[in-house]
Amino acid sequence: MSTVAGLPQTPRPAGLHKASAFDVQKVRADFPILRREVHGHPLVYLDNAATSQKPKAVIDAIVRYYEEDNANIHRGVHYLSERATRDFEDARKAVQLFLHAAHTSEIVFVRSATEAINLVAQTYGRVHVGADDEVLITAMEHHSNIVPWQLLCDQKRAKLRVAPINERGELILEEFERLLSPRTKIVAVSHVSNALGTVNPIAAIVKMAHARNIPVLIDGAQAVPRLAVNVQELDCDFYVFSGHKAYGPTGIGVLYGKSALLEAMPPYQGGGDMISSVTFAKTIYNKVPHKFEAGTPDMAGAVGLHAAIDYLHGLGMENIAAYEHELLTYATEAISALPGVRIIGTAKEKAGVLSFVVEGIHPHDIGTILDQEGIAIRAGHHCAQPVMEFFNVDATARASFGLYNTKEEIDALARGIEKVQEVFA
């Protein structure tokens, strides 16, 4: 297995010479779906923040798993069970190296980033958050990093605190720090905002929280496909992401947690695989990470995620980050040059996401008209209604980029927006 050790964790592109080493046409050939047409036009897929497309290597790995290795895991009396167990645990190892975690036991497989956040809220949160305690999030969170904490706060009569953002869509760090109180029991922050593209200063956030002994959960759903992530350097306590936004399959996600925290946490769900012995009088739970993996997991999903990680590693997260930064810069210039178009989210540090509104035209209409040109974007609130409220818009149109997008596709988007304006002229 290849390792990803030594990649820098900073999102800054190393320079354009690096990006030009990135052969996007070669990359595109790896994604079968990019050959298809939509409404008679070549597909221009710009909805990567919702889900990414899958390279052939991922699709093949899942097929190979089902054709050659499939069996239930951790019950290894027969050959296939041993193979399947090895596949599953190899995937865990790949995730560990990808996130630069210290131990494989710190990697818990779950269904999605959403499930990972719910898991932490209902295990760590249930133990450590009490009446009048506080959970601190930011104003740019996805609903999946709001609602699990609201549920917890309702159960515990605790308070949800929200650190504000400025008009560029950046977290106001001083306000964030001011909201860290002796009552704050956990901080939960997105690494990259799905609605605005803002890259948060995670290392600084963690430092501020740790200075007060408050653990930090990072929602990495949008960051993992775009930036090299090193959980040990970030020193975050929990880090979560979904496989399907990182070119892997749906149905598999990851919770990273520091060993000491995971070991002290109660289980999330009960069932098979999470126990070491069961009697009607007493059940002894399995070791981490298995304690949090009740029931038969998504083995094929883990295998697919492993293939996706190998694929990303083959391209180099540094190269991907640099190339996508180049795309975002190009797109920001092209789209903001159009009359009547306003970009929502203009943070200094951004990645992969371009949200915009067009004067007098609702995003839903933009989405439909672009779709007729084969261009897939997202129109709506992006599961971030508080963000929409802050910017005083009902919804935005959002183009989000992946490693296979091209400048020609961004040109097509700009032409598409002009067409939208013609229809409504």
Add this chain to the structure above:
Amino acid sequence: MADLRDLYQELILEHSRAPRNYRELKPADHSAEGYNPLCGDRFTVYLHMDGDLIRDITFQGSGCAISKASASMMTQMLKGKTRSDAEELFSRFHKVVTGQPPANGNKPDLGKLAVFSGVSEFPTRVKCATLAWHTLQAALEGKQDAVSTEE
């Protein structure tokens, strides 16, 4: 391939730019709020009833061109009509925008609302076209909670 001009007909664009009866009705004896959580469209429909007769009908809110034009034209068509006229028109309208054949094989008489027939080619936009109508129904039934397209 569905043609965009079938969806965005001139009359629809015109109503979306300059919606009719676009104001709060004071006093309104019936009103209801409709919401499409998928795209954030949100409208309030106000009614002034005289028995079963719709004396006045207005709306306010925000949404896409299809939902706004649909609301605007609905208010135009229903002023002075009865409750059962409204229900029957909605039923015909619903069939047309969802692409269902009319019961008797004849083209339903929708009047100006026929411009929405292109919506049936765009399944994701059906909820836009029907939001105001669902809201009207809630207002007529005196529902207190906002109606959602996702219920």
